[in-house]
Amino acid sequence: MIAEIVATAARLFSGCRPRWLDEPPAPGPRVYFANHASHLDALVIGASLPSACRKRCRIVAAADFWNGNGLRRWLAKDVFRALLIERKKVTRANNPAEAMSEVLTCGDALIIFPEGGRGSGNAVESFRGGLWHLARRHPGLEFSPVWLENLNRILPKGEVLPVPLISAVTIGKSFQCDMQQGKDQFLDSARNALLRLREHE
């Protein structure tokens, strides 16, 4: 109920109408990966998904940032059920790939920002290795690129007050990892799939 209200509010505020290049998928393990420039990004992707998928979808977020203070921790853990992962001091015990893998094994989907942090919104940085590790551990896993537009203008990094412009969410055709591909090759092809959506407009 609250999740539906939050999703509707997010859609109204960001003015987004999701554009699916494929049919919207059924709930199940899957990785949505997107360009990242705003705190609203994950919220808007979640709001764009069909409600059955939204309920079975976890946002992957940085533990160092979202454990930063009580409000953030409450938002991340209690409101959005985010999967908080370590991005700086990775050890065997807090291995992010392990935690993400577990979620997929449970049959849930993940929302990942493979650039590893918010950018200015103008360029897409090279991808961190997370997507690759998931592809290795889960052969046949579907990856869906999600291109977000204008969210960096609605709530850019370092601002707390939003400007309610109209954003656009494009969810591209999903693909699987070709097991012949090497790490850099796969990450590059994933990044290119995302960049192609930008030109799709």
Added chain:
Amino acid sequence: MLGDKAMTTLLGIVLGVLLLATIVGKILAARATTEKSKRLIANLNARTRAWWIMVLIFSVSICLGGLTTVVLFGLSSFLAFREFVTLTPTRRGDHRALFWAFFAIIPIQYVLIGIQWYGLFAIFIPVYAFLFIPIRVALGGDPVNFLGRTSRVQWGLMVCVYFVSHVPALLMLDIPGYSGRNASLLFFFILIVQMNDVFQYLWGNLFGRRAIAPVISPNKTWEGFIGGLISSTAVGAALYWTTPFLAWQSAALAFAIAGMGFAGDLTMSAVKRDLGVKDYSNMIPGHGGVLDRLDSLSFAAPFFFHLTRYFFTP
């Protein structure tokens, strides 16, 4: 307010026209054979369907009273300004100025109408927003294309907020012998503006040959413009008894509304060409964005407001 005879008649006319358009659209859709005509009719019918919804929202709000009308136009301004700013290139340094434009300047402009403070309403955006925006952008510390950026925000505020706010401001005019009936005047104004759009569209599609400014808008022809002008003036004259005007005055005002409506449409098309888009958004099926629907109204509103205020209020 529905007990008011003028209002009931105006509403009746609108519903009659819409009903006619819906029936004609259905017949045309059944008869259309070529791919091109099918597309044209489908767009026409999408427009008619959107008109039903817009008329419903507008009529209900105007019947609920002045405050609802002010809120409705405030929301419309908000959505139009949102479309304008989304399409306009802005920079990070404009963020805070834009925040205040959305959440302070727009509400204040409409609150001023709600509390009927005419003096400040008339100068708030041209003077105080004009001062505030560049100051706030300068504090943002980014000088790149400063003049262009601040001008665009101010331009958007004038067209989407200041001009549009002159429509509900008609409710605060104190016209002798017409008190308590200003909602009819507002309805009359909107009816002429929107009918003029439709007349131009019909005349242009039927007889349009000579484009007025082909690069800006190939669909706006002299035939459409003049046909619309004459038709709207005639409608204005016929409806004079719903207004505080004599028949010739009502015709002259309808003429002015139609002329400015056309000018607004043309000017906002030029802005769209400049921004490289066809519509301001896709919020209203068949019409485009809120601003596509408000462009003619925006330019006609201050003109009609001040003509009425100058000549018909003490």
